[in-house]
Amino acid sequence: xxxxxxxxxxxxxxxxxxxxxxxxxxxxxxxxxxxxxxxxxxxxxxxxxxxxxxxxxxxxxxxxxxxxxxxxxxxxxxxxxxxxxxxxxxxxxxxxxxxxxxxxxxxxxxxxxxxxxxxxxxxxxxxxxxxxxxxxxxxxxxxxxxx
Numbered sequence: 001x002x003x004x005x006x007x008x009x010x011x012x013x014x015x016x017x018x019x020x021x022x023x024x025x026x027x028x029x030x031x032x033x034x035x036x037x038x039x040x041x042x043x044x045x046x047x048x049x050x051x052x053x054x055x056x057x058x059x060x061x062x063x064x065x066x067x068x069x070x071x072x073x074x075x076x077x078x079x080x081x082x083x084x085x086x087x088x089x090x091x092x093x094x095x096x097x098x099x100x101x102x103x104x105x106x107x108x109x110x111x112x113x114x115x116x117x118x119x120x121x122x123x124x125x126x127x128x129x130x131x132x133x134x135x136x137x138x139x140x141x142x143x144x145x146x147x
Contacts, residue, residue, distance in 0.1 A: 032083075041118070043086035046130040050080035050108065050115070053140040054123065079140035080126060082106045089130040101133045109135040109143065 019031040043049045054073065058064045065073075082104050090100035102108050115128035137143065 037083065040083060040120070040125060041127065043084055043089075043127060045086050045088045046090075047086045048082060048089060048102070048128045048130060048133065049084040050110065050126045050128055051083055052077045052124055052126060053079040053081065053107075076112065077140075078109050078112050079137065079143050080108055080110060082108055083125070086130075095131070101130070102136050107137045107140050108133050109137060 019033075041049060054070060054077075057070050082102055085100075085102075085104055090096045110126075110128055110132050111134065114132040115126040118125050118127065
């Protein structure tokens with residue numbers, strides 16, 4: 001009976017096109033469905049949940065990129081959107097005397113191989129340690145990417 005109940009619940013797919021702003025083509029926090037955010041892992045301790053930047057899906061010249069290329073771009077990116085911050089992140093006053101390095105809804109830069117990559121339907125998320133945040137930025141499009 002439990003299996004039938006699970007089949008009745010519709011699957012929410014993380015569709016990046018639906019959560020991007022029409023103007024900037026960047027993830028718009030107002031478009032993130034609360035139900036979807038509730039289904040994502042809640043970071044424990046000093047960890048930070050980040051949604052890697054996926055890009056616009058086309059080059060500056062207007063050439064559309066394949067899904068495979070967009071996925072490779074997302075894996076190689078060093079930019080992400082902070083979805084959640086763990087309860088103990090940035091609480092150590094000795095290590096972070098000037099306070100947190102980032103907050104929820106910030107765009108950040110992190111090391112290419114930093115954190116744990118977790119596949120979710122429709123993309124990938126990363127769990128980073130608090131000290132793996134290298135910088136905050138206002139627009140991930142300002143950072144040059146490989147593709």
